[in-house]
Amino acid sequence: MKILDSEVDLDxxxxxxxxxHRLLFALLLATLLMDAxxxxxxxxxxxPQNESNFxxxxxxxxxxxxFGALFGKLxxxxxxxxxxxxxxxxxxxxxxxxxxxxxxxxxxxxRM
Numbered sequence: 001m002k003i004l005d006s007e008v009d010l011d012x013x014x015x016x017x018x019x020x021h022r023l024l025f026a027l028l029l030a031t032l033l034m035d036a037x038x039x040x041x042x043x044x045x046x047x048p049q050n051e052s053n054f055x056x057x058x059x060x061x062x063x064x065x066x067f068g069a070l071f072g073k074l075x076x077x078x079x080x081x082x083x084x085x086x087x088x089x090x091x092x093x094x095x096x097x098x099x100x101x102x103x104x105x106x107x108x109x110x111r112m
Contacts, residue, residue: 013088017081017095024095028080031102032073038109039069046112 017025043051048060048068055075060068080098084091 008086008088010085014085016088017084017091021084021091021095024092024099027099028077028095028102031099031106032077035102035105035109036069036073038106039072040065042109042112043069050112 039051039056043060043065048057048065051057051060053072056069056072058068059071062068063071076098080094083094087094
């Protein structure tokens, strides 16, 4: 498949995140879980209306703080996977950015 004038083999890259980049995937899952748990803690203390991520805020208002945060992180994981399938060259960069942002979110959530 040709995407942005680059040939991308979707069959070869759809499992690259899970096979070739196992450490990044494990770190990504760990930070996703930590961010979800800290977001649940934050929203149970202060309320979902104060969540700055609008997707998680709306999901938490609709489904409650626990399921809203978990659904939001599930969407984030699926989004990272789709981006890494489409642009396999950027897998390490995308994962590093998301891991860093999740760590930052944990710090912010715990300071509230």
